[in-house]
Amino acid sequence: MNFTAHGKLLLTGEYAITQSARGIAMPTSFGQHLSVESHQGPEHVLWEALDHENKQWFTAGFDFEGRVLHSSSAAMAEKLQGFLALVRNSNAWNAPVRVQTKVDFPRLWGLGTSSTLCALLAQWAEVDALSYRKLHGGSGYDLACAQASGAISYALVDGEPEVFSVQLPEVLQSVVFVYRGAKQQTDSSLQLVGRKPFSLAQCQEISQLSKAFLQANTLDELESIIEQHELLIANHLGLERAIEGPFKGIRGQVKSLGGWGGDFVMITRFEENRQWLEANGFNAIIPFETMAL
Numbered sequence: 001m002n003f004t005a006h007g008k009l010l011l012t013g014e015y016a017i018t019q020s021a022r023g024i025a026m027p028t029s030f031g032q033h034l035s036v037e038s039h040q041g042p043e044h045v046l047w048e049a050l051d052h053e054n055k056q057w058f059t060a061g062f063d064f065e066g067r068v069l070h071s072s073s074a075a076m077a078e079k080l081q082g083f084l085a086l087v088r089n090s091n092a093w094n095a096p097v098r099v100q101t102k103v104d105f106p107r108l109w110g111l112g113t114s115s116t117l118c119a120l121l122a123q124w125a126e127v128d129a130l131s132y133r134k135l136h137g138g139s140g141y142d143l144a145c146a147q148a149s150g151a152i153s154y155a156l157v158d159g160e161p162e163v164f165s166v167q168l169p170e171v172l173q174s175v176v177f178v179y180r181g182a183k184q185q186t187d188s189s190l191q192l193v194g195r196k197p198f199s200l201a202q203c204q205e206i207s208q209l210s211k212a213f214l215q216a217n218t219l220d221e222l223e224s225i226i227e228q229h230e231l232l233i234a235n236h237l238g239l240e241r242a243i244e245g246p247f248k249g250i251r252g253q254v255k256s257l258g259g260w261g262g263d264f265v266m267i268t269r270f271e272e273n274r275q276w277l278e279a280n281g282f283n284a285i286i287p288f289e290t291m292a293l
Helices: 074-084 113-125 129-136 141-146 170-174 186-195 200-214 219-237 270-279
Strands: 002-010 023-038 045-050 056-062 068-071 097-103 152-157 160-165 176-179 254-256 264-267 285-287
Touching (some): 023 141, 056 074, 113 141, 129 160, 141 152, 200 219
Antiparallel strands (some): 023 097, 152 160, 176 264
16 A cells, blocks of 8 residues: 655744644655555554655654554654554554655754654544644644645644645746745744744734635735735744845845745745855755745
8 A cells, every 4th residue: 555645835824833823834745655565573653764865864663553563763652652553453463564654855954754644644534634733733734735736725723733735826837935944843933833823813813814825916916915025024023034134135035835944945036146145055946936836
């Protein structure tokens, strides 16, 4: 059996999407794959994880009760043990298996190593990935992206996910995604918004900006929406905007995606900024058409 799940980028609504704000998210062409085959050996589940270069970065064995028999990383085995609890109540757990996973992207890119794994396990267990939202943590938009075929509008309504398929504006064809060189931990972002929750009025404003984002017809309109969105998040959480920090000097606008301070940003006017980016050591630059599913 073979399964595939898509990575994710949160284009609008970061932090506040964990409350009632609506955000726009995009599944990526980069994802993670899982294969399952029968296995004969002392383990009930023999697990092997490969990186984007086909190099093994983790291996472990589990017994029928889900206990760890051996592993190359105790911390990773414990985390995986929690994820495998999702499968143990399904028919997928009945027979001994060898499981192999492979990511299409460097794991430090922050495109959803954990969310894609959770979605893959949901496919294996034949359940909806969003049913694992509370165990996985966060809003669940990343789980929705993992099984989406295109961009989505996502919000928690009365605490439950509400997901719509949306069409991204044509103007996004001109943007690029730039890796900042550091991974941002999801737990840190959740802790920050937990200490500084958004008001209902702020969530409504972010939802309106998400709607306007989808309706942007020109680059100037898009950049105006990005600036408003960045200022709202920065002022409330006390964070530095990317365009005021490592990307100071960029022409156009820089939009942080997901937790600020790491992973990817979205930059407008790439051709005007190409030399600046190269001169400042930003070498992982991915065009929209390459990143988007």
